[in-house]
Amino acid sequence: MGFVWHVALRYFRSTRADAHIRVLASLTAGGLAVGTAALVLALAALSGFQNHLLEDLVRHTPxxxxxxxxxxxxxxxxxxxxxxxxxxxxxxxxxxxxxxxxxxxxxxxxxxxxxxxxxxxxxxxxxxxxxxxxxxxxxxxxxxxxxxxxxxxxxxxxxxxxxxxxxxxxxxxxxxxxxxxxxxxxxxxxxxxxxxxxxxxxxxxxxxxxxxxxxxxxxxxxxxxxxxxxxxxxxxxxxxxxxxxxxxxxxxRQANRALLFVLRLEKGLVFSAVALIVAVAAFALLAALSLVLSSKRSEIGVLAAMGAPPVRLQRLFLALGALLSVGGAGFGGAAGAGAAAFLDRFRVISLPSDVYIVDYVPFLVRGRDVLVVFLSTVIFTGAASLLSARRASRLDPVEAMRSART
Amino acid sequence: MIFVAGVSKAYRDGEVRREVLRGVDLEVGRGETAAIVGPSGSGKSTLLNVLGALDTPDAGTVRVDGVELSASRPAALAGFRNRSLGFVFQFHQLLPDFTALENVIMPGRIAGRSAASLQAHGLALLGQVGLEGRAADFPQQLSGGERQRVAICRALMLEPPVLLADEPTGNLDAASGAQVLDLLNGLQRRRGTTMVLVTHNPEVAGRCGRVLRLEGGRLTPERARNRERR
Known part of the structure; x- marks a missing residue:
């Protein structure tokens, strides 16, 4: 294990010791879990409906x-x-x-x-x-x-x-x-x-x-x-x-261009709305990382004094951000996919068949949708981590070490 | 080994501009030890930070181990600090989340070496300072003197040609301070390391080959020696 992950893992472990950081880390993990689960479920429900609609469309269109x-x-x-x-x-x-x-x-x-x-x-x-x-x-x-x-x-x-x-x-x-x-x-x-x-x-x-x-x-x-x-x-x-x-x-596809556009637009809008949960979790991550940076300020200064270049200090906080977010996001994604599969398999949510084209809410977990959720989580948490990482890399080692004594 | 010419450094304290270093000149040869003494706030630590590429002078030339510091980029300076300099701070500055051994080998980890390849050397260093049995302890489990001994091992881990020590005994009781000084002098002599030490303790300064006084931003020789004390 290289220097960056070695230090990041140790700092990740130490987040449990500080009550404030622990609360923020839990909020981050919980928020990301809820956000990714909600995103996967919402996209699975839309994909399920749209799949039914498209199948019907294909049946009725050459x-x-x-x-x-x-x-x-x-x-x-x-x-x-x-x-x-x-x-x-x-x-x-x-x-x-x-x-x-x-x-x-x-x-x-x-x-x-x-x-x-x-x-x-x-x-x-x-x-x-x-x-x-x-x-x-x-x-x-x-x-x-x-x-x-x-x-x-x-x-x-x-x-x-x-x-x-x-x-x-x-x-x-x-x-x-x-x-x-x-x-x-x-x-x-x-x-x-x-x-x-x-x-x-x-x-x-x-x-x-x-x-x-x-x-x-x-x-x-x-x-x-x-x-x-x-x-x-x-x-x-x-x-x-x-x-x-x-x-x-x-x-x-060309014959049904307008409908397909509306379906894509609908999916995009729902995704944007639900992704706000992940954005809020990313703010919690930013707060957690800021607190870690604040509590480890003098140590970062010592690492810089020992020759850790700014880019590696930046990577250290990106790695810490990834460690703080991967558990929640992974659990949320898996829980969302599992819940979608269960709801679809047992047709848990019924619909009036005289109103809708299906008599239950169908869920379809698509690999592409999961990838989009994963990428959006990476972008949100990466941006939050990058803000802290940049601050860490710009720390003046002398000032940072002095802060430990004051 | 260390060449400083015409170095000036000023800080802005609100509306007031404080000139800490005013055209400081200094030359320290290979294997030589120099102590910089002076009253509090005279700029001793600032000079040490400039020598250690942690701070940049407003004017002047600083060359350490053949590297022109003012002409180097931050990433290159970081590499230089890792390869060529060892730091011992007044407040040991050990990393509390890492064991004594992990602290000692940290410069090697920063240099990109694996923990396995560094452990034997790290343990040997801890053995030289009598801490072989405390390798797995965390800094908070060590006494002040033990922490400073671990910090010295860390500074010497990559066998840097230059050692910079800022009040290395300033936070220790007399017995621990003497122990740390013995250790520092012994290791420095065995390895032929160039050492610049900042202190306001005359006894500590007296154990160095040369003593320089920094006052009013200027560096003047207080005592020069032809031969290092053995």
Whole structure:
């Protein structure tokens, strides 16, 4: 053991002898324990909630999507024709051929109306290719036809097996002049989703029907990636394969950028608020170290007179600060992580399931969060230690030794 | 070994500027012992602190063991103090959290050596001053004379070429003081260490090769000797 740790450990042991220093050292350790435990728990609770939210988001959002742009997109679609235009076929082929892409589903987005005898209801319409997209929870029972959200079905009095008339705002030319395009389609299925709380749920219909009604709608390619494929890498490959005028590649993270930002902001704000406990503990550490410096002033002077350079005296107090804080911070971190694991495992805190997306408070201890807590504790306690350490290194040895006699 | 030329040092005491050293010149050769005497507040300790690189003069040149102190940076001065100087203070200045042996080997620890490599030499030094059985005792368990003997061992631990002692017997009774002086003189002679000792005790000063009086900020020879007393 070197000089610095040898002396620091001995001074650490001597802190128990002085009642004032012992109280401040206990306050430091206790404050750091409470602070780190609270930080770990708060971040674990947020991570648990956010994890549930993100899992739900990932379930309902394609990992990657390509929005055809310019001439290759909807503008290239032949009006009223169900056959996809040549440019779009080429784009789909190139996307499908990209490494890491397992499947491509073409979707058409438009707005229209569902009409019955009593009136019309404006709805978002999604035309799907082959099977309904994975983010619509209808299972395998859906036969070709309309798939309606439960809220729309209830408002229109529709049930599976019935039929509904879909009207497009795009007019078609008839011998008697322009008339709205409309089709009566069977209701194949009705679905419900927890996402109804924060999003208008769409009416789905097969792509060829949607093409015939809403040929000018916005198109999108939803990509399913091969297992293990990295969305960012596949997105980069796609961007190099597709010119910006041909289409825009968006990852699920980009598509949900605003939400992810809010989640990060929320975590940052909670962290900042709870970290104040650690900051207060760091003040206790500063007071404890100041008291140690005051009581060991003449000894520091003697060490300097014997040739201990200022930088090593500084390190001595940094080491003492670390010794005074490591126990509390370590215990707090471990206790916080243990409590989070227990609360999550046994679902101790319940929530009303009709209000929240989960019926208990989930906790998820992430290594990254623990590292952030550890680093912030090191920064706070390091800053407190550094203030005392700098004062120790600047002590005038003659004055310091004289203080022992006065 | 020690060369001081034109050293001045003043302190500000409120509005009053007190000139403690006024153009002090001093030369002490290798293996020589010099005592600096003078009334209280005459600047003896200040001169010793200047020689020990613990204080900086306002003017003048101080060269100790070939090192120009005024031209050295703080870190270099710390290294110099560790390697080349041994200090014995009036109030032993032992570290209360460390045993007698740990206090003795502390300069070696500061120099970066391991405790194991220093212990044998530290115990031998304690043996030379009759404290081999007190190595594990803490300073508060030792008498005043024993503490000062431990402090002398500490000062000699790294066998520095220069020993600076500030009233080494000033806090001891007559018997302990004489014992410490015998010890200091004996060790100094055996090792050929250059020693500068500050005292206002004429008996202590009389045991040094040369006596210099510091008064009014000036250093004057009170008694010069050609030969060290054996």
């Amino acid at each position: 990992t990657l999507q390509v929005e055809p742009g310019g001439r290759s997109g909807s503008a290239n679609g032949a009006a009223g024709s169900a056959a996809p235009p040549v440019g779009r076929v080429d784009l789909v082929d190139r996307v499908t051929a990209t490494e890491g892409v397992a499947a491509v589903q073409e979707l058409l987005y438009a707005r229209g109306w569902l009409v019955d005898r009593t009136g019309a209801l404006a709805v978002e319409v999604v035309g799907y290719e082959q099977a309904p997209p994975a983010w619509i929870p209808v299972g395998d029972a859906a036969a070709p036809g309309l798939i309606l959200p439960l809220s729309v079905a209830l408002r229109m009095g529709l049930t599976a097996g019935g039929s509904a008339r879909v009207v497009s705002p795009r007019a078609g030319l008839t011998p008697v002049g322009p008339r709205p395009r409309m089709r009566t389609l069977p209701v194949a299925a009705i679905y419900d989703s927890e996402r109804a709380e924060y999003e208008e749920l769409p009416v789905l219909l097969p792509l060829e029907q949607a093409d015939a009604l809403f040929a000018g709608g916005d198109r999108r390619l939803d990509l399913t990636l091969a297992p293990g494929a990295d969305p960012e890498e596949v997105a980069a490959d796609l961007r190099s394969a597709i010119a910006p005028a041909e289409g825009t590649v968006t990852t699920w």
